[in-house]
Amino acid sequence: MRAKVKLDYLWLFILVVSLVVLSSCDGKKGKRGRGANGGSDQTSAALATYVAPGDLDEYYLFYSGGHSGQVFVAGVPSMRHICTIPVYTPYPGTGYGFDNESKKMLGGYTWGDSHHPALSETNGDYDGRWLFINDNANGRVARIDLKDFKTKQILKIPNMSGNHGATFVTENTEYITSATRMSAPFPSGKYADVTKYATEYKGILVGVTVDPKSGEMAVGWEIVVPPFNYDLGDAGKGPSADWMFWTCYNSEREFIEGAKLELTASQRDKDFIVMVNWKEAAKAAKSSKAKTVNGAKVIDPADVPGIAYFIPLAKSPHGVDVAPNGRWIIGSGKLSPTTTVFDFEKIQKAISGKDYEDTIDGIPVLTYTSVREAEIPVGLGPLHTQFDDKGNAYTSLFVETAVAKWKLPPYDQGADMNQYVLEKIPVEYNIGHLCSAEGDTKSPDGNYLVALNKLSKGRHLSVGPSIPESSQLIDIGGSNMKLLYDAFTEPEPHYAQMVKADKLNPIEVYKKDDPYWPKNPHAIWTPEEAGVKRSGRKVEVKMIAVRSFMAPDVIRVNKGDNVTIHVTNIEQTRDELHGLAINDYDINLVIDPGETKSITFKADKSGVFAFYCTNFCSALHQEMQGYMLVKP
Numbered sequence: 196m197r198a199k200v201k202l203d204y205l206w207l208f209i210l211v212v213s214l215v216v217l218s219s220c221d222g223k224k225g226k227r228g229r230g231a232n233g234g235s236d237q238t239s240a241a242l243a244t245y246v247a248p249g250d251l252d253e254y255y256l257f258y259s260g261g262h263s264g265q266v267f268v269a270g271v272p273s274m275r276h277i278c279t280i281p282v283y284t285p286y287p288g289t290g291y292g293f294d295n296e297s298k299k300m301l302g303g304y305t306w307g308d309s310h311h312p313a314l315s316e317t318n319g320d321y322d323g324r325w326l327f328i329n330d331n332a333n334g335r336v337a338r339i340d341l342k343d344f345k346t347k348q349i350l351k352i353p354n355m356s357g358n359h360g361a362t363f364v365t366e367n368t369e370y371i372t373s374a375t376r377m378s379a380p381f382p383s384g385k386y387a388d389v390t391k392y393a394t395e396y397k398g399i400l401v402g403v404t405v406d407p408k409s410g411e412m413a414v415g416w417e418i419v420v421p422p423f424n425y426d427l428g429d430a431g432k433g434p435s436a437d438w439m440f441w442t443c444y445n446s447e448r449e450f451i452e453g454a455k456l457e458l459t460a461s462q463r464d465k466d467f468i469v470m471v472n473w474k475e476a477a478k479a480a481k482s483s484k485a486k487t488v489n490g491a492k493v494i495d496p497a498d499v500p501g502i503a504y505f506i507p508l509a510k511s512p513h514g515v516d517v518a519p520n521g522r523w524i525i526g527s528g529k530l531s532p533t534t535t536v537f538d539f540e541k542i543q544k545a546i547s548g549k550d551y552e553d554t555i556d557g558i559p560v561l562t563y564t565s566v567r568e569a570e571i572p573v574g575l576g577p578l579h580t581q582f583d584d585k586g587n588a589y590t591s592l593f594v595e596t597a598v599a600k601w602k603l604p605p606y607d608q609g610a611d612m613n614q615y616v617l618e619k620i621p622v623e624y625n626i627g628h629l630c631s632a633e634g635d636t637k638s639p640d641g642n643y644l645v646a647l648n649k650l651s652k653g654r655h656l657s658v659g660p661s662i663p664e665s666s667q668l669i670d671i672g673g674s675n676m677k678l679l680y681d682a683f684t685e686p687e688p689h690y691a692q693m694v695k696a697d698k699l700n701p702i703e704v705y706k707k708d709d710p711y712w713p714k715n716p717h718a719i720w721t722p723e724e725a726g727v728k729r730s731g732r733k734v735e736v737k738m739i740a741v742r743s744f745m746a747p748d749v750i751r752v753n754k755g756d757n758v759t760i761h762v763t764n765i766e767q768t769r770d771e772l773h774g775l776a777i778n779d780y781d782i783n784l785v786i787d788p789g790e791t792k793s794i795t796f797k798a799d800k801s802g803v804f805a806f807y808c809t810n811f812c813s814a815l816h817q818e819m820q821g822y823m824l825v826k827p
């Protein structure tokens with residue numbers, strides 16, 4: 196059976212325009228540089244981004260690394276890359292994924308697909324404590340501690356298939372959001388053919404709780420929803436603080452083999468935003484209405500009236516973004532040339548008046564015309580929206596390859612909405628997300644905006660067929676948007692977070708006995724405590740590393756022994772890292788000052804294997820070595 200596909204003209208038009216735009220990106224090398232901007236503009240742009248040697252940037256920019264599974268950190272306005280934080284992927288540079296603890300955290304996976312970083316918030320403002328990020332491929336969320344810029348927890352969410360609608364935090368980091376982009380048979384592990392898609396496949400919306408002290412994440416509740424594709428999310432603020440919002444497409448609830456989802460999922464004029472009251476969900480999870488499935492408290496919204504609602508939105512939406520005041524909810528249907536503003540006050544009125552146009556699987560659909568404030572003709576391919584401090588919004592236009600600046604409500608009665616689209620700036624090329632300074636808080640700074648572009652053709656020296664992603668820094672502080680700088684990253688930033696640098700307070704070393712960090716039971720601080728202990732076939736080594744030796748420097752084991760080495764770097768000086776590499780054993784630990792790391796392995800190759808410090812630590816760094824003797 197084939198789907199009856201209604202290819203409307205707008206859809207065709209957008210497809211054609213997008214192909215034209217994509218193909219015309221080629222070969223415009225350097226044109227914007229000298230031609231369009233002019234000399235004096237270039238000088239002022241250069242000055243605006245120049246951070247003199249020894250000076251510091253004003254903001255941290257945390258980019259997601261997409262399928263690299265990492266987070267990239269840059270400074271703004273210089274846009275210089277400062278560090279890479281490995282999250283879902285081993286990273287030899289920091290030894291991540293090699294020691295026992297981080298290996299265990301990775302849970303056997305070698306990669307993840309990180310899309311949406313979210314800074315923790317207190318009272319709707321970034322508090323500089325943690326950064327959360329999702330894994331779209333393996334249904335996980337992770338927490339990075341911003342005291343040491345390291346991944347501290349990876350939580351696998353049960354029943355999750357494609358965790359894309361994550362991570363977005365509530366006003367006081369009570370919850371982070373998660374949602375399935377690809378519906379699947381529920382509960383996970385169940386088998387059902389795709390021919391049963393409409394009935395056996397389900398989506399889930401998830402509230403992940405965050406411990407206010409430790410940051411420890413746990414699955415709070417899961418809500419089973421119709422088999423749509425739940426895409427992007429955002430948490431409410433101010434008046435809408437108790438709610439979470441996600442867009443969804445494929446409300447046709449079809450997956451027809453060979454019929455192309457891009458067509459079958461674009462038949463209806465409208466898809467939806469789904470909104471969930473997380474306070475009500477938390478209550479329901481504790482009640483008899485919740486069932487435990489694969490360890491998660493699962494709620495059927497049909498059993499809990501008032502927990503969830505659908506809001507109709509132009510078809511195939513991508514981004515949903517809550518304005519700083521929490522009243523305007525902005526959704527963008529990527530096949531429509533408009534972005535839609537919903538009024539949370541009207542939403543509340545529609546809910547209390549039961550002003551529904553439909554009900555789907557027990558979830559009421561609010562009447563579109565009752566909750567919509569306005570449709571803004573921003574341009575072609577609207578995806579995501581960010582905000583400034585002057586009541587303006589900035590929407591990325593993928594197809595038009597531009598950023599549109601427009602005015603948030605109020606609007607004059609019956610006015611031509613075109614007048615509220617204030618300005619557009621082209622970007623090179625085909626923007627996905629954008630990120631403004633402090634953009635997800637109640638009080639964005641309104642000075643910088645970064646366009647995260649999908650294509651960068653011809654904007655840099657060629658490096659073969661696979662080229663870097665482009666990020667463009669735009670000044671939004673004046674009356675006109677100004678392009679300041681092109682920067683490049685490895686694949687593939689989706690979203691980013693920009694936070695005032697002085698909100699973060701990273702440590703310089705792990706101070707001995709600092710109560711903030713859990714005590715490592717294997718830490719030692721003197722050469723006297725170091726040594727090799729054997730019990731049966733188990734060998735345990737306690738090692739110290741300090742400029743410029745390792746103790747012990749000889750480890751004798753027998754072939755087939757199970758060996759564990761705990762290394763403590765007893766330095767208390769900043770940036771005095773030591774490494775431990777064991778030749779031919781694929782072992783690579785990197786230990787920060789004051790840190791202890793462990794590695795367990797089987798000595799399965801006999802012979803003599805040198806070990807050494809990998810991190811250049813002093814003039815006598817080369818001398819920091821020893822031998823592991825594996826007796827046949």
Ligand code: K7E
Pocket residue numbers: 310311359427513578579626627628689690
């Ligand atoms: Cu790339 Cu947010 Cu995953 Cu849009 S998403 S572009």
Ligand code: CUA
Pocket residue numbers: 741742743772773774808809810811812813816817819
């Ligand atoms: Cu320690 Cu090099």
